[in-house]
Amino acid sequence: MKRTLMPIALLAAGLPVAAAFAHAFLDHAVPAVGAAVPAAPKDVQMFFTQALEPAFSDAMLNDANGQPVATGAAAIDPQNPMELVLKLPPLAPGHYKVKWHVVSVDTHRTEGSFSFDIQR
Amino acid sequence: MAEALVVARFFHFLAAMAAFGIGAFRLYAFAGDAAMRDTPARATLDAAMARAMAGCAVLALLTALAIVPCVAAGMAGSAAAGFDPATVDTVLFATGFGHAWCWHLGFAIVLLALCAMPRRRWQEGAATLAALLVLASLGWVGHAAMDNGGGIAHEINQMAHLTAAGLWLGGLAPLGILLGRAVRRDGAAYVPLARAALPHFSQIGYVAVALLALTGAVNSIFLVGSFHALAETPYGRLLSLKIALYLAMVGLALVNRFRQMPRLRDAATTAGALHALYRSVIGEQALGLAILGVVSLLGTWPPAIDAMMDMKM
Numbered sequence: 001m002k003r004t005l006m007p008i009a010l011l012a013a014g015l016p017v018a019a020a021f022a023h024a025f026l027d028h029a030v031p032a033v034g035a036a037v038p039a040a041p042k043d044v045q046m047f048f049t050q051a052l053e054p055a056f057s058d059a060m061l062n063d064a065n066g067q068p069v070a071t072g073a074a075a076i077d078p079q080n081p082m083e084l085v086l087k088l089p090p091l092a093p094g095h096y097k098v099k100w101h102v103v104s105v106d107t108h109r110t111e112g113s114f115s116f117d118i119q120r
Numbered sequence: 121m122a123e124a125l126v127v128a129r130f131f132h133f134l135a136a137m138a139a140f141g142i143g144a145f146r147l148y149a150f151a152g153d154a155a156m157r158d159t160p161a162r163a164t165l166d167a168a169m170a171r172a173m174a175g176c177a178v179l180a181l182l183t184a185l186a187i188v189p190c191v192a193a194g195m196a197g198s199a200a201a202g203f204d205p206a207t208v209d210t211v212l213f214a215t216g217f218g219h220a221w222c223w224h225l226g227f228a229i230v231l232l233a234l235c236a237m238p239r240r241r242w243q244e245g246a247a248t249l250a251a252l253l254v255l256a257s258l259g260w261v262g263h264a265a266m267d268n269g270g271g272i273a274h275e276i277n278q279m280a281h282l283t284a285a286g287l288w289l290g291g292l293a294p295l296g297i298l299l300g301r302a303v304r305r306d307g308a309a310y311v312p313l314a315r316a317a318l319p320h321f322s323q324i325g326y327v328a329v330a331l332l333a334l335t336g337a338v339n340s341i342f343l344v345g346s347f348h349a350l351a352e353t354p355y356g357r358l359l360s361l362k363i364a365l366y367l368a369m370v371g372l373a374l375v376n377r378f379r380q381m382p383r384l385r386d387a388a389t390t391a392g393a394l395h396a397l398y399r400s401v402i403g404e405q406a407l408g409l410a411i412l413g414v415v416s417l418l419g420t421w422p423p424a425i426d427a428m429m430d431m432k433m
Binding site for chain 1: 191194195196197210211214215216217261262263264420422423
């Protein structure tokens with residue numbers, strides 16, 4: 001048994017611990033989750049833990065009253081398949097909520113939301 | 121729709137593994153045994169194997185098609201979207217899953233066409249190759265298809281894992297068919313066939329069992345990452361159950377190899393050994409089905425490596 005386990009152990013030890021994630025979760029965003037920013041950002045950049053399917057990944061923006069802000073569809077960054085970008089119109093100071101839903105390249109759907117504030 | 125996906129995956133894995141297991145068995149089980157080539161029992165057995173393989177090919181294609189609306193519903197986030205032509209079109213032609221699945225469906229169609237053809241010399245080999253492609257191309261979708269981190273290495277590893285599983289788990293289907301005939305009251309003509317096939321199956325089994333352990337360990341590193349995650353996350357616990365079922369199968373296989381197979385050499389103990397082997401193969405098949413059930417569920421759960429990450433957040 002030892003003989004068969006040794007190569008497995010050696011292989012396991014030699015493998016770099018790859019940052020492989022099978023469902024796409026939000027890793028971080030710009031503006032940051034819960035942040036208060038001094039000026040209106042021109043887009044929201046969302047960085048996920050896995051590459052996304054463009055056809056099934058989108059985000060929406062609501063203002064403090066829960067009213068949707070007209071933004072157009074979110075797009076995957078051409079340079080980074082793990083980044084979803086939502087272009088923003090000029091925004092007034094206030095509280096905003098981003099709702100996202102994405103499908104990772106292994107077909108799993110995840111969704112979530114986060115807020116940020118634009119300071120007066 | 122999530123439940124439908126688990127059920128469709130179960131029958132799809134079953135059909136793909138059994139199809140390849142049967143095809144491969146037909147090629148290796150009696151290799152080199154010229155004496156058995158033209159017996160009536162061999163011809164009857166071959167016909168039964170060919171029918172079983174064709175049945176698997178039909179089931180593989182139907183379940184591969186059924187998986188499409190299930191996946192589409194999951195991606196779009198609503199059950200109705202699974203039957204929306206525009207959504208299905210997008211899933212098939214504008215996603216990574218769809219790209220791989222078009223190939224997979226193509227292989228399944230080729231397999232079915234080859235199984236439906238009248239028997240020719242090259243047809244057995246070609247059908248087995250098609251079955252291999254159906255099975256191995258499952259490694260292009262799902263958790264192994266994450267293109268960051270593991271990438272190609274993970275996909276190749278998963279293809280090897282599936283192939284080994286097809287040889288062993290899938291091979292239990294034809295072995296069960298053969299032993300089922302050999303233990304019948306009127307099955308004496310099949311006894312020499314069983315005696316010839318068992319050592320070949322056993323040799324293939326050694327390789328497949330070792331390859332399963334190796335590729336399974338590599339897979340776990342990709343998807344679980346640590347012993348802690350194996351014990352502490354739902355995905356890890358379900359994977360631990362799969363490993364336990366696998367070890368139980370290996371235990372049964374070892375008993376067969378070292379207790380029952382030597383008894384086949386002696387004419388006085390052959391019948392008893394064949395009955396014991398048949399019962400054991402049925403038991404292994406049940407364990408194998410349980411493993412496929414676990415796998416069908418696992419693929420739809422977030423891997424432990426994600427769950428650990430989620431806890432940190």
